[in-house]
Amino acid sequence: MYKNKKGQPIESIEQNPSQESSRPSRGISRRSFLSVSMLTGCAALGVPLQAGALSEFKGWPKSYGMLTDFTACVGCRSCEEACNKANGMPAPDKPFTDDSVFRESRWPSAAALTVVNRFENPKDKTKPTYRKVQCNHCLEPACASACPIHAYTKTPEGAVIYNEDLCFGCRYCVIACPFNIPGYSYESALEPKIIKCTLCHVRVSKGQIPACADACPAGAITYGKREDLLKIARKRIEDNPDKYIEHIYGEREVGGTSWLYISGVPFEQLGFPSNLPKKPLLELTEGYLSAVPVIFTTFPAIFGLVYSAMKHHTKKAGKEEEHGHLKEDDNE
Amino acid sequence: MSPSEYSRSLITPFNLIAASILATSLPIFIARYGKGLASVLDATNEYPWGLLLSWGIFAGEPLFAAGFVVAAGYYLFGMKTYRPLVRLAVLGGMLGYAFAASYLLIDLGRPWRIYYPMLINFGPSSVLFIVAWHVALYVTVQLMEFSPAILEWLGSKRLHKWAVSVTVALIIGGVILSTVHQSALGAMYLITPGKLHPLWYSAHLPLLFFSSAVYAAMAFAIILSFVAVRYFRERCDNEFISNIPAVTLSLGKGAAVAMYIYFALKVIALAQDDRWGLLLTPFGYWYLVELLGFIAVPMALFSIAVKTENLTLVRFASLWAVFGIVLNRVNVNLIAFNWNMPEHFERIIPSSGEVIMILAMVTLHILVFRWILNRFPVTKELPEYKGSH
Numbered sequence: 102m103y104k105n106k107k108g109q110p111i112e113s114i115e116q117n118p119s120q121e122s123s124r125p126s127r128g129i130s131r132r133s134f135l136s137v138s139m140l141t142g143c144a145a146l147g148v149p150l151q152a153g154a155l156s157e158f159k160g161w162p163k164s165y166g167m168l169t170d171f172t173a174c175v176g177c178r179s180c181e182e183a184c185n186k187a188n189g190m191p192a193p194d195k196p197f198t199d200d201s202v203f204r205e206s207r208w209p210s211a212a213a214l215t216v217v218n219r220f221e222n223p224k225d226k227t228k229p230t231y232r233k234v235q236c237n238h239c240l241e242p243a244c245a246s247a248c249p250i251h252a253y254t255k256t257p258e259g260a261v262i263y264n265e266d267l268c269f270g271c272r273y274c275v276i277a278c279p280f281n282i283p284g285y286s287y288e289s290a291l292e293p294k295i296i297k298c299t300l301c302h303v304r305v306s307k308g309q310i311p312a313c314a315d316a317c318p319a320g321a322i323t324y325g326k327r328e329d330l331l332k333i334a335r336k337r338i339e340d341n342p343d344k345y346i347e348h349i350y351g352e353r354e355v356g357g358t359s360w361l362y363i364s365g366v367p368f369e370q371l372g373f374p375s376n377l378p379k380k381p382l383l384e385l386t387e388g389y390l391s392a393v394p395v396i397f398t399t400f401p402a403i404f405g406l407v408y409s410a411m412k413h414h415t416k417k418a419g420k421e422e423e424h425g426h427l428k429e430d431d432n433e
Numbered sequence: 434m435s436p437s438e439y440s441r442s443l444i445t446p447f448n449l450i451a452a453s454i455l456a457t458s459l460p461i462f463i464a465r466y467g468k469g470l471a472s473v474l475d476a477t478n479e480y481p482w483g484l485l486l487s488w489g490i491f492a493g494e495p496l497f498a499a500g501f502v503v504a505a506g507y508y509l510f511g512m513k514t515y516r517p518l519v520r521l522a523v524l525g526g527m528l529g530y531a532f533a534a535s536y537l538l539i540d541l542g543r544p545w546r547i548y549y550p551m552l553i554n555f556g557p558s559s560v561l562f563i564v565a566w567h568v569a570l571y572v573t574v575q576l577m578e579f580s581p582a583i584l585e586w587l588g589s590k591r592l593h594k595w596a597v598s599v600t601v602a603l604i605i606g607g608v609i610l611s612t613v614h615q616s617a618l619g620a621m622y623l624i625t626p627g628k629l630h631p632l633w634y635s636a637h638l639p640l641l642f643f644s645s646a647v648y649a650a651m652a653f654a655i656i657l658s659f660v661a662v663r664y665f666r667e668r669c670d671n672e673f674i675s676n677i678p679a680v681t682l683s684l685g686k687g688a689a690v691a692m693y694i695y696f697a698l699k700v701i702a703l704a705q706d707d708r709w710g711l712l713l714t715p716f717g718y719w720y721l722v723e724l725l726g727f728i729a730v731p732m733a734l735f736s737i738a739v740k741t742e743n744l745t746l747v748r749f750a751s752l753w754a755v756f757g758i759v760l761n762r763v764n765v766n767l768i769a770f771n772w773n774m775p776e777h778f779e780r781i782i783p784s785s786g787e788v789i790m791i792l793a794m795v796t797l798h799i800l801v802f803r804w805i806l807n808r809f810p811v812t813k814e815l816p817e818y819k820g821s822h
Contacts, residue, residue: 206775210478243624249550249562269549270542272481273561279627281479281771285542287471293542377627386560389620389639393563393613400609404509408601411511 161240164259165305166327166359167314168334169233171366172344173321176203176217176231183316184215184235187301209235211284211296215313220371230364232371233313233322236261236282236298237351238359241381247277252295259327259359260300268294279355279377300359327359334363356381451796458793461786465539473786479771482540484783487766488791489536491618492759493529494568495642498650499657500526500575501604501611506687508604517673518658518680520582520811525657527575528805530568532798539790560620567614574607582809585818593818616643622765630769632711632720635702638765644698648691649758651684652731652751659748661812668806670813682739685747688754689735696728716772723764727757 182197184190190212195202203219215235222230238261245253245261252267253274263283270293275283284296301311309315314324323330331352338345350368351358354377362368369375378385464472474483503522506512515522538544550556550565577596584593619642622629635641662669662677703709711717731754738746767781774780783791806812 208478246556246558247561247624249556249559249565250554251556251559252554267549267554268543269546270544271537271540271561272476272542273559273621275478275481276621276628277624279625284478285476285481287474287476287542288469290467290469291543293469374627382624382626383558385623385626385636386558386620388636389560389616389623390558390563392639393617396609396613400612401605404505404605404608408509408605411509415511 161255161257161259162328164240164257164327164359165300165325166238166259166330166361167300167311168323168325168330168361168363170321170323170337171230171232171362171364171371173319174217174231174233175319175321176200176219176229177318178202178217179316179318180233180313180322181213181215181217183312184298185213187304187312188214188299190214209282209284209297211286211288214284214296214298218372220366222366223370224365230366230371234280234282234372235313235360236300237280238298238300239355239381240357240359241355241383243277243279243355243382244274244283246383246386247273249273256302258300258302258305260302260305261359262299262302263295263297265292265294270294277382279374279382327361330361334361337363353379355379356384451800454789454792454796458789461789462539462793464786465790470540470542473784473790475780475784475787477780479774480780482766483781483787484763484767485536485540485787485791487763488759489540489794490533491762491766493533493536494618495615495646495649495758495762496653496755497526497529497533498611498615498646499529499654500524500578500650501607502647502650503654503684504578504604505608508601509608512683514676514679514683517670517676517812518654520579521657521661521806522654523575523578524582524802524805524809524811525653527572527579528798528802530572530575532794534568534572536794539794560617560623563617564614564621567610567617571607571610571614574603574610578603578607581818582811585815586809611646612643615646616640618642619765622770625770628771629765630716630772631706632703632708632716633765633769635706637698637702637705641695641698641702644691644695645758645761648688648695648754651688651691652754652758655681655684655688655748655751656755661806665803665806665812668812672814673812678744681744681747682742685735685750686739688751689732689739692728692732692735692754696724696732699724699728716769719764719768723757723760727753727760731757 178197185193185197193213206218207213207216209216215233217231217233220230220232222228238255238259240255242253242255242261244263245251245255248268249271250267250269252264253261254264255261270285272283272285272295274295275281275285282297286293286296301309301313304311310324311322314322323333325333331349334349334352338347338349344365345363346365346367348364348368350362350364350373351360354374356379362373364371461473470476474485476483500523503515504519507515507519534547538547541547546553550562551569556562578600580596581593581600584590584596616639619638619640622634622638623636626634658677658680662674666674712721731750734746734750734753737743738750771777810818
């Protein structure tokens with residue numbers, strides 16, 4: 102499972118080595134890279150490039166993802182530390198070995214792309230459950246469909262990445278994200294930007310695996326093809342029905358996410374939203390968006406007709422009419 | 434008036450209050466642009482938008498639909514009595530939209546990139562993309578709709594003739610752009626089913642936002658016309674003043690009908706999603722306050738006022754309806770948004786900097802409105818252009 106895909110999007114990265122290496126931590130790519138990457142990705146992954154394929158896009162079929170097993174997590178925060186280093190983030194106030202952070206409820210932000218929180222385990226009070234959160238890399242991301250400048254891209258490899266060079270900072274992606282994930286560097290006056298997990302897009306492109314999965318000593322984070330991860334998750338649940346609840350979070354939520362979770366504690370008790378639709382959120386706005394052209398084509402006709410009818414009516418009523426304009430009689 | 438007389442005439446209680454608000458806000462605006470958003474806002478991952486946008490854009494824009502509703506009433510639907518009010522309503526709309534864009538320039542992380550959705554890269558799957566384009570186009574259309582007043586002020590007769598000749602096309606364009614963008618403001622929340630409280634979340638959000646904008650616009654036009662005759666009487670001609678009672682009643686009647694439609698749509702949305710059970714929760718009570726207290730009550734007041742031809746009551750109902758629309762938008766944006774987040778109510782309280790910036794923007798808005806109304810032929814017709822629109 103820890104094996105990497107061979108050959109495909111890596112070559113496209115190398116076309117832009119200077120740009121990528123100048124910002125190795127951020128995983129933000131230029132459009133040129135993205136388009137090349139999409140094409141090579143399509144070719145290598147065998148995605149049919151037919152016109153019809155886009156209208157019924159159901160996610161990149163052979164994309165990679167992550168599986169977090171909360172029953173295995175021991176709360177060592179190695180993943181947080183590895184993430185911090187891999188992304189070149191500033192050191193936190195408290196060291197990663199300091200357990201006192203578990204007393205507060207933390208959330209990913211512009212300062213940390215992933216955090217681990219401690220929850221009480223109702224099954225066994227002595228053995229708390231630890232929850233790691235970060236961007237879930239939705240198969241059809243709401244953030245990407247909400248962005249008015251198309252600064253987000255769902256890569257064929259699985260990551261949802263963001264290009265700060267396009268962003269004007271409206272933060273509608275933050276509103277749209279069902280998991281409240283994108284952080285924004287509000288403290289920056291000149292270069293504020295969205296900061297979130299990139300599924301270590303740059304590391305993956307170099308043939309490495311995401312830093313958190315690499316660092317986890319407990320085997321709680323598995324990197325691999327999403328469809329394989331689903332099989333692993335199902336098998337674990339099947340083999341240990343007492344240990345796990347029967348729910349793979351992320352399999353269907355908002356149309357599926359690249360990051361999957363299995364747990365011994367119900368997900369809503371771990372702060373995962375349980376009220377999300379099973380279909381991608383962008384489908385909820387499709388109907389409206391398709392109505393806009395209808396308004397543009399029918400309204401001129403409707404209101405033009407109303408205007409003509411009114412003019413005709415006014416004319417018939419014997420009122421003044423001049424050069425196609427309604428004219429008032431100046432009675433005061 | 435000599436310059437010294439003029440400057441002395443500026444010292445009025447209102448101006449002094451306005452000046453002190455603007456002076457207080459200055460360091461806050463400097464901090465916002467000099468040190469970043471974090472220095473003035475409490476924005477987070479969960480609450481990226483605060484009262485600044487709720488008030489400045491979501492609550493403001495339905496009111497500023499006044500321009501398109503009154504202009505469409507007069508030019509397209511033959512509501513002759515609206516004629517003296519058209520320019521004032523268009524001014525109210527145009528200025529309102531310009532200020533809405535200014536609120537955005539405060540809140541955007543990198544406001545100098547505001548043109549990016551138009552020129553740099555396109556996100557057509559985004560409802561905000563639709564909003565951005567329509568607001569930009571509509572501000573332009575409104576400026577063109579208002580341009581006859583500016584050209585009369587400048588005395589440019591030839592351009593004026595040309596500007597007047599395209600009026601009907603502009604009005605129809607304005608109706609389209611307004612319809613789309615008012616509804617798009619509601620459609621922006623279609624993507625948040627997990628975050629917006631189910632009583633406010635509805636597949637009909639676009640329709641609800643649009644239909645409420647219609648009555649909000651009428652209520653705002655009533656208030657604008659009242660402000661004009663009450664505080665700018667010397668700037669109004671006889672036609673304007675003598676038409677006010679008829680216009681107020683006509684708009685009041687329109688607002689009553691529009692509110693009946695809106696009220697029905699709200700109830701239908703509730704029934705369609707079968708949310709009745711939620712009415713007996715704390716959020717349900719709050720929903721009923723909005724539905725009954727701020728939609729049904731002003732709706733009834735409008736009906737009674739129009740029936741009894743009570744102008745004061747029409748104006749009072751308008752003010753109430755405007756409060757209702759602000760409440761609805763703040764509910765969708767802030768109060769019912771992320772309602773299940775821990776410590777939700779503590780976290781939606783705006784920072785003092787945010788409140789001061791809003792006060793400053795409102796003050797500026799009034800000052801600019803006053804400046805224009807005192808100079809341009811808005812509520813009066815210049816004799817040489819009489820009857821040209």
